[in-house]
Amino acid sequence: MPALATSDIIAVIGAGAMGAGIAQVAAQAGHPVRLYDNRDGAAQAGIDGVRRQLEKRVARGKVAQAEVDAIVSRMTPAATLAELADSRLVVEAIVENLEVKRGVFAELEALCGPDTLLASNTSSLSITSIAAGLERPERVAGLHFFNPAPVMKLVEVISGLATDAEVAETLYATAAAWGKVPVHASSTPGFIVNRVARPFYAEALRLMQEGAAAPATLDALLRQAGGFRMGPFELMDLIGHDVNYAVTRSVFDAYYGDTRFEPSLVQQALVEAGRLGRKSGQGFYDYREGAEPVEPDFAPAVEATLPPLVAEGQLGAIAPLVARAEAAGLEVVCRESISGEARLRLGGLTLALSDGRCAAERARDEGLEALVLFDLCLDYETTSAIALASSPGVDAEARTLAAALFQHLGLGVAWLTDTPGLAVLRTVAMLANEAADAVLQCVCSARDGDLAMQAGVNYPRGPLAWADALGLAFVHRTLTHLQQSYGEERYRPSFLLRRKALAEESFHV
Numbered sequence: 001m002p003a004l005a006t007s008d009i010i011a012v013i014g015a016g017a018m019g020a021g022i023a024q025v026a027a028q029a030g031h032p033v034r035l036y037d038n039r040d041g042a043a044q045a046g047i048d049g050v051r052r053q054l055e056k057r058v059a060r061g062k063v064a065q066a067e068v069d070a071i072v073s074r075m076t077p078a079a080t081l082a083e084l085a086d087s088r089l090v091v092e093a094i095v096e097n098l099e100v101k102r103g104v105f106a107e108l109e110a111l112c113g114p115d116t117l118l119a120s121n122t123s124s125l126s127i128t129s130i131a132a133g134l135e136r137p138e139r140v141a142g143l144h145f146f147n148p149a150p151v152m153k154l155v156e157v158i159s160g161l162a163t164d165a166e167v168a169e170t171l172y173a174t175a176a177a178w179g180k181v182p183v184h185a186s187s188t189p190g191f192i193v194n195r196v197a198r199p200f201y202a203e204a205l206r207l208m209q210e211g212a213a214a215p216a217t218l219d220a221l222l223r224q225a226g227g228f229r230m231g232p233f234e235l236m237d238l239i240g241h242d243v244n245y246a247v248t249r250s251v252f253d254a255y256y257g258d259t260r261f262e263p264s265l266v267q268q269a270l271v272e273a274g275r276l277g278r279k280s281g282q283g284f285y286d287y288r289e290g291a292e293p294v295e296p297d298f299a300p301a302v303e304a305t306l307p308p309l310v311a312e313g314q315l316g317a318i319a320p321l322v323a324r325a326e327a328a329g330l331e332v333v334c335r336e337s338i339s340g341e342a343r344l345r346l347g348g349l350t351l352a353l354s355d356g357r358c359a360a361e362r363a364r365d366e367g368l369e370a371l372v373l374f375d376l377c378l379d380y381e382t383t384s385a386i387a388l389a390s391s392p393g394v395d396a397e398a399r400t401l402a403a404a405l406f407q408h409l410g411l412g413v414a415w416l417t418d419t420p421g422l423a424v425l426r427t428v429a430m431l432a433n434e435a436a437d438a439v440l441q442c443v444c445s446a447r448d449g450d451l452a453m454q455a456g457v458n459y460p461r462g463p464l465a466w467a468d469a470l471g472l473a474f475v476h477r478t479l480t481h482l483q484q485s486y487g488e489e490r491y492r493p494s495f496l497l498r499r500k501a502l503a504e505e506s507f508h509v
């Protein structure tokens with residue numbers, strides 16, 4: 001389906017943070033835009049706000065004044081809903097309340113022609129519910145922008161039960177023509193991003209609650225080793241714990257209490273205490289004046305004479321780590337092994353990538369005296385930090401040796417309490433698991449699931465592409481081990497991971 005023509009009028013209802021931003025996006029793309037808000041003066045204030053934002057860009061030499069004048073001249077405040085009647089598309093971005101939204105859509109249906117497309121920017125309400133009761137629910141869809149709308153690339157195009165496929169395709173093409181990255185999703189709780197992202201927060205909260213490591217250490221690991229732009233704790237502090245907790249609660253309730261989405265008591269306590277994050281001055285971190293920044297708890301630099309590093313088996317994902325050791329001047333010996341599994345040996349110490357078992361369990365299973373597990377890294381060639389955990393048989397000397405190895409490669413070393421799946425592997429496995437279930441349940445395609453997480457929340461890699469690279473059998477095994485370790489349904493692997501692993505398929509060909 002072609003995109004709407006730039007001569008088509010776009011109406012936006014609600015001139016708050018999102019509505020004004022969406023109006024700006026449409027005006028920048030060349031459309032005449034009408035902005036309506038039921039608060040007196042709000043529509044004009046929204047347009048003035050857009051001008052101010054754009055003029056800051058003029059001052060920085062990013063855009064010409066004439067261009068800003070042209071964009072703003074295309075935006076007109078509307079005094080009544082009736083003034084939106086001849087629009088080709090209406091995007092609603094008002095208060096997040098089903099009854100109020102339904103009322104507005106019913107009024108729009110009475111005012112607009114039969115071909116006007118009606119879209120909602122809702123982040124949590126069902127498009128099916130919003131459209132229910134209308135005469136023509138097939139022309140209603142979700143058009144879910146991310147905040148700030150002019151900056152964030154992702155737009156989730158949401159189809160409710162009645163949405164016409166051509167309507168969804170037209171909105172998809174239009175969002176693309178506006179310079180956005182559109183994805184299709186069916187109307188299910190959390191759509192794609194607000195569902196698939198839950199484990200990013202939940203696993204970090206859980207690790208902290210179990211005393212595996214402190215927030216600053218976990219943040220550093222997810223950033224430096226995981227490649228995420230922000231750590232989960234600093235991100236929750238930025239979003240606001242009231243907002244983040246409410247989203248988790250609503251997704252948890254909407255999925256009938258599925259423990260995968262279980263809200264955290266740690267976060268609930270922050271909300272109860274009024275420690276909402278940056279906006280209240282305190283969250284996991286202290287933002288008040290004079291507060292000292294908290295440093296990650298990395299092991300102090302140690303000196304040790306390193307024996308040759310023996311790399312056994314099919315190295316797979318950790319091959320770049322071995323190459324990095326070689327490049328750092330270590331003597332590296334590569335050899336086959338009977339099992340073919342990747343192991344590193346440093347004297348009597350064995351090191352291995354976590355597979356979701358804790359070190360104590362894996363050392364017992366594999367008959368090893370001293371085992372150090374290391375965490376997944378987005379890129380072992382460039383990572384600047386890594387998490388480690390040791391089995392009970394690892395003494396102080398062996399810990400020093402393990403830390404010295406990674407420090408020799410230039411990595412900060414964080415020792416976690418012996419925890420299944422460590423920090424990055426566990427987070428990535430759970431993100432991929434959630435994305436896999438969204439694909440299994442036909443919420444989105446694998447391509448769109450990955451695109452959504454990259455364009456909507458800046459993930460360094462789509463969770464499914466990441467799982468492909470690790471091997472779906474490995475991700476499935478990791479989740480099974482987590483499930484066994486905790487005895488919880490929360491970690492049950494998605495059937496789609498199993499089916500694809502059995503068929504030796506990947507998500508992306």
Ligand code: NAI
Binds near residue numbers: 039092096124144147
């Ligand atoms: P906001 O509170 O900043 O703005 C809402 C605006 O709608 C206000 O100016 C209000 O006066 C106006 N309004 C309320 N009821 C109205 C009605 N019946 N008719 C006309 N105008 C009305 O809210 P925000 O943050 O812009 O959110 C708007 C929508 O976008 C909500 O559905 C929200 O869930 C969704 N959303 C919000 C995101 C965010 O990060 N803030 C991100 C993505 C979606």
